[in-house]
Amino acid sequence: MGGSAPVLRLDGLGWSVRGVPIVQDVSFEVAEGEFVAFIGPNGAGKTSLFNLVSGIHPATQGALYLDGADITALPVPARARRGLGRTFQTSSLWPGLTVAEHVRLAAQAAAGPGASYRIWRRAGGYRQQVEQTLERTGLADRADDPAGSLSHGGKRKLELAVLLVGDPRLILLDEPMAGVSAEEVPALVELIRSVHQEQGRTVLMVEHHMDVLLGLADRLAVMHHGTLLALDTPDAVMADATVQGAYLGEAL
Amino acid sequence: MSTVVLLACTGLGLGALYFLVASGLSLIFGLMDVLNFAHGALLSVGAYAAWWAATDGGTGFWLAVVFGTVVGTAASVLLELALIRPLYVRPRDQILATVGVGLALPALLMGVWGSDARPFPQPAALSGTVGLLGATVPVNRFVLMAAALAVLVALRLFLARTRYGLIVRAGVEDRAMVTALGIDVRRAFTLVFAIGGAAASLGGALAGLYFGSVNPSQGTGLLIFAFVVVVMGGMGSVTGAAVASVGVGLVQQFANYYTAAGLGDLSVVVLLAVLLLVKPRGLTGRLA
Numbered sequence: 381m382g383g384s385a386p387v388l389r390l391d392g393l394g395w396s397v398r399g400v401p402i403v404q405d406v407s408f409e410v411a412e413g414e415f416v417a418f419i420g421p422n423g424a425g426k427t428s429l430f431n432l433v434s435g436i437h438p439a440t441q442g443a444l445y446l447d448g449a450d451i452t453a454l455p456v457p458a459r460a461r462r463g464l465g466r467t468f469q470t471s472s473l474w475p476g477l478t479v480a481e482h483v484r485l486a487a488q489a490a491a492g493p494g495a496s497y498r499i500w501r502r503a504g505g506y507r508q509q510v511e512q513t514l515e516r517t518g519l520a521d522r523a524d525d526p527a528g529s530l531s532h533g534g535k536r537k538l539e540l541a542v543l544l545v546g547d548p549r550l551i552l553l554d555e556p557m558a559g560v561s562a563e564e565v566p567a568l569v570e571l572i573r574s575v576h577q578e579q580g581r582t583v584l585m586v587e588h589h590m591d592v593l594l595g596l597a598d599r600l601a602v603m604h605h606g607t608l609l610a611l612d613t614p615d616a617v618m619a620d621a622t623v624q625g626a627y628l629g630e631a632l
Numbered sequence: 633m634s635t636v637v638l639l640a641c642t643g644l645g646l647g648a649l650y651f652l653v654a655s656g657l658s659l660i661f662g663l664m665d666v667l668n669f670a671h672g673a674l675l676s677v678g679a680y681a682a683w684w685a686a687t688d689g690g691t692g693f694w695l696a697v698v699f700g701t702v703v704g705t706a707a708s709v710l711l712e713l714a715l716i717r718p719l720y721v722r723p724r725d726q727i728l729a730t731v732g733v734g735l736a737l738p739a740l741l742m743g744v745w746g747s748d749a750r751p752f753p754q755p756a757a758l759s760g761t762v763g764l765l766g767a768t769v770p771v772n773r774f775v776l777m778a779a780a781l782a783v784l785v786a787l788r789l790f791l792a793r794t795r796y797g798l799i800v801r802a803g804v805e806d807r808a809m810v811t812a813l814g815i816d817v818r819r820a821f822t823l824v825f826a827i828g829g830a831a832a833s834l835g836g837a838l839a840g841l842y843f844g845s846v847n848p849s850q851g852t853g854l855l856i857f858a859f860v861v862v863v864m865g866g867m868g869s870v871t872g873a874a875v876a877s878v879g880v881g882l883v884q885q886f887a888n889y890y891t892a893a894g895l896g897d898l899s900v901v902v903l904l905a906v907l908l909l910v911k912p913r914g915l916t917g918r919l920a
Contacts, residue, residue: 434812460814474805477798485798489813542813 385448387412387550387582388433392442395432402428404606405442410550410584415576416611417593418586420603426586429603430552433584434466435459446550460489465548467539467556475528479519479538482527483510483545490546509545517541517571533564540571551575553585557592565592572596637767639885645773645842647881648780652835653858654865654873655787656828662804662868664821665723666716669730671832672855673737674711678704678833679846680741686753693755697837704833705826712825720818734855738848749847752840772841779838780877783831787870790827800824804868857884860904866914875915879903 386409395403403425410416418426431437433444435456444452446462454462473482487506514520517537522530527538536556543551556572557565569592576583576596587593593600593614600617602609610617657671682700685691691699711733719726758775761768791797803810803817810817832851839854840846861880865872880900888896907915 436812456811457814457816460812466812474802474809476805477802481798481802485802485810485815486813488795488798489815546814 386410386445387414387447388584389445389448390433390442391445393429393432393439393444394441395428395437396440402606403432406608407442408601408608408611410582413576413580413582415583415585415596415598416601417597417599418584418601418603419588419590419593420609424603425606426603427554428606430466430554430584430586434464434552460546460548463549464552465543465546465550466552467536467543467554473527473535473538473542476526478524478526479530479541480510480514480523482538482542483513486542486545487513513541513545517544518567531561531564532559533561533568536560536564536568537571540568540575544575548581550582551584553583553587555586555588557587557589569596633765634767635889637765638769639889640882641764641767641769641773643882643885644878645776645881646885647877647879648776649835649839649842649854650857650861650880651780651874651877652783652831652838653854654861654877655783655870656824656831657855657858658862658865658868658870658873659787659800659804659824660828661862663800663807663817663824664720664803667727667730668716668828669727669855670711670733670737671730671828671858672851672853673734674704674708674829674851675832675836675839675854676738676741676846676848676851677707678836679840679850680745680836681833682837683750683752683840683846687750693753693758693841697834700837701830701834704836705830708829708832709822709826711829712822716825717818717821734852738852742848745848747848749845751845752843754841754844758841772838776838776842779834780874783834784870784874787827787831791870796820796823857900860900864904864907864914866916869914869916872914872916 388410390406390408393403393406394401406429418429420426428437432439435451435454435458439452442452443450446459446464449462451459451462477485484506487509491506511520514523517540519534519537519541522534527535530538536559540553540556553572557568560568572583572585573596575581585593585597597614599611600614601611602617609622610620612620653671653675657668660666660668660671678700680700681703682696685699686693686696689696689699715729715733716726719729754772758771761770762774763769789797791801799810799815799817799820803820807817835854836846836851839850843850857880861873861876864876864879865874880903883899883903884896886896887899888894891899
């Protein structure tokens with residue numbers, strides 16, 4: 381995958397809870413600008429793996445490298461500041477804050493801890509950055525509405541806006557289409573495509589809809605019982621006999 | 633009519649006092665899920681510091697109020713850093729620790745200055761009365777109302793207009809998400825504790841003016857009603873706390889006067905029960 385050093389490298393990464401392995405011995409590399417989609421049945425460990433990468437759960441085995449630096453022991457905020465951004469499987473926003481305030485808070489966070497905690501400066505800064513991001517994600521006309529009033533698709537867009545304003549280099553999307561109505565899906569897919577293809581950001585995404593993935597993903601990763609079963613081009617994965625047997629046959 | 637006006641002003645003055653205690657309590661619980669049972673003790677620290685400055689220290693009233701507020705704020709920051717902060721991962725121990733401080737500090741004050749109420753020096757300018765719609769109302773009621781109003785406006789501006797305020801509001805709704813964004817939300821905790829302690833100790837200093845004296849159990853007595861206000865207003869909502877404070881103060885005064893003395897407290901509890909039955913999440917619909 382290109383000649384450059386990998387953006388992300390997992391080396392035997394695992395997570396056990398009270399001796400029960402949830403994620404086991406996962407190793408792979410992701411190159412700059414690559415789009416890797418994660419599939420697998422419910423409970424296969426996809427979200428847990430994302431939680432390990434973003435730092436929500438501490439890895440109990442193996443190591444994790446971002447741009448060659450060992451980030452295995454770093455907490456969530458430190459990983460986020462190094463350019464790692466993620467969305468969550470369930471919509472996770474602040475319903476009482478307005479759409480613009482969400483993006484402003486994210487812009488504050490992206491500007492670094494110093495900027496976030498400079499007291500008594502009006503929060504009105506970052507205006508241009510906030511407006512651009514809202515424009516890009518198609519939320520400009522909802523800027524002053526509380527996030528709680530948005531549709532599912534609107535909330536997903538807002539999550540992406542919150543993620544994108546910080547311009548993370550590595551983006552983890554956990555089922556970004558979940559709960560989104562059919563007519564809202566194309567706009568979201570287009571937004572994700574532009575982030576990946578036009579801005580060249582590296583994207584890891586958990587998604588169940590194969591039709592969405594096949595146009596986007598450079599590689600497909602198949603998770604099963606907490607292990608990485610296969611990681612290859614979509615065509616190769618679909619043709620793989622192990623995958624057919626263990627996942628596609630079983631879950632579909 | 634004059635009785636109604638006097639009762640209303642006294643109720644609003646008392647409500648102002650409740651708000652000064654409850655606003656910080658509400659923000660502290662809303663942001664960090666800490667039930668701060670030591671909040672009443674912070675009020676007492678402010679009250680005694682102000683009283684000490686005004687008597688032994690020999691300062692004027694306003695300087696004594698400032699001194700009491702500064703000492704109370706310092707005490708709350710110390711409390712957060714030394715006792716609350718190490719216990720965020722052990723919430724039950726944290727509650728016990730604040731209960732302990734809430735008992736120990738008044739006991740300490742009692743040990744040093746005795747359990748009797750100490751008269752609080754009333755400045756000449758504030759000890760008089762004003763005529764309002766035929767009623768004769770003590771000036772200190774209006775001082776409390778003005779102080780509470782100033783704190784309410786300042787808090788609202790802080791929450792709406794500053795970066796810290798945005799972090800606090802988001803943190804009240806979902807703290808984990810703020811952390812996921814890369815903001816170390818704990819840095820806001822100390823500030824919110826300081827703000828809460830400042831408001832409570834200002835309330836303590838002004839309570840000396842309102843009651844005419846300070847005593848070690850004043851803070852704990854006010855804390856109970858402050859908790860009622862916090863639950864009624866919705867955890868983490870400053871505006872909800874303000875509305876609930878006014879309601880509680882007025883109901884208490886009017887019930888005490890028109891029924892039997894002591895029924896005021898009971899009617900506050902009834903008010904709380906009715907509100908929670910009708911609106912289980914408090915006035916603002918926040919999680920209670």
